[in-house]
Amino acid sequence: MIRLENIQYTNKDRTILSVPSLSITQGEILGMMGPNGAGKSTLIKILSCLQAPTGGKLYYKNAELPISRIPLEQRRKWAVVLQQTLIFDTTVFQNVAAGLKIRKVPRSQIKQKVDFWLEQFGISHLAKKNAHQLSGGEAQRVNLARALILDPEVLYLDEPFTALDYPTKVKLLKDFKAIIKQTKTTTIFVSHDVTEIQFMCDRLAILMDGHIVQIGSTANVLNNPNQYASPFIHDMSLHIE
Numbered sequence: 106m107i108r109l110e111n112i113q114y115t116n117k118d119r120t121i122l123s124v125p126s127l128s129i130t131q132g133e134i135l136g137m138m139g140p141n142g143a144g145k146s147t148l149i150k151i152l153s154c155l156q157a158p159t160g161g162k163l164y165y166k167n168a169e170l171p172i173s174r175i176p177l178e179q180r181r182k183w184a185v186v187l188q189q190t191l192i193f194d195t196t197v198f199q200n201v202a203a204g205l206k207i208r209k210v211p212r213s214q215i216k217q218k219v220d221f222w223l224e225q226f227g228i229s230h231l232a233k234k235n236a237h238q239l240s241g242g243e244a245q246r247v248n249l250a251r252a253l254i255l256d257p258e259v260l261y262l263d264e265p266f267t268a269l270d271y272p273t274k275v276k277l278l279k280d281f282k283a284i285i286k287q288t289k290t291t292t293i294f295v296s297h298d299v300t301e302i303q304f305m306c307d308r309l310a311i312l313m314d315g316h317i318v319q320i321g322s323t324a325n326v327l328n329n330p331n332q333y334a335s336p337f338i339h340d341m342s343l344h345i346e
């Protein structure tokens with residue numbers, strides 16, 4: 106589905122990211138972990154074309170993308186959800202409908218789709234509430250519904266659950282995983298929380314200092330880290346216990 110070849114991101118003389126190759130298959134959930142400043146957000150931004158790399162090639166469904174000028178139709182196949190919920194000062198319904206309105210989807214379809222996605226995320230009862238009056242967990246549900254309503258082929262998530270308390274997070278993770286497995290949405294998921302990663306991800310990549318030092322099945326990477334990943338995995342062991 107997505108393939109990176111020799112992707113580099115340098116700033117002045119500093120290499121922030123260097124990924125010789127990375128392939129992401131359709132429908133998989135790929136996790137990304139690593140210390141602060143390892144380059145996870147930079148990689149997400151490059152994958153979702155929010156930021157152009159300074160070198161390398163990006164392929165989407167075997168076609169090379171012109172990374173410095175990605176067409177709008179292509180960008181619209183992807184959705185990005187960040188830790189900060191970008192909620193508009195209007196109702197929950199209008200927030201979830203926003204992307205469809207921009208795409209000029211007919212009103213009758215908008216109503217049908219919004220009702221469906223509010224239901225999927227268990228927030229139908231909040232439809233008329235002002236989105237600025239929501240709790241963190243409710244707001245993040247709105248944020249996720251707003252992304253998934255666009256039927257993205259790829260979903261990029263950068264620590265979307267970090268600010269949530271544990272019971273809220275567990276409930277949302279369960280609902281969310283069921284939805285993305287059902288819709289077979291290819292998902293790239295950055296997190297600092299090993300529990301989230303274990304629960305969500307088919308594969309896990311460990312980034313250190315701008316390099317993917319290990320990638321493989323989530324259980325294998327966490328249980329058998331290589332010499333480069335093991336200091337980071339070891340430091341997380343307190344959280345695992």
Ligand SMILES: Nc1ncnc2c1ncn2[C@@H]1O[C@H](COP(=O)(O)OP(=O)(O)OP(=O)(O)O)[C@@H](O)[C@H]1O
Binds near residue numbers: 142
């Ligand atoms: N546009 C930029 N210009 C200069 N330096 C940048 C730029 N973007 C990121 N960096 C630097 O690149 C490095 C990687 O940053 P990035 O945000 O990708 O890391 P991260 O792994 O997502 O970190 P965190 O876990 O703290 O969110 C950091 O040292 C950051 O300061």
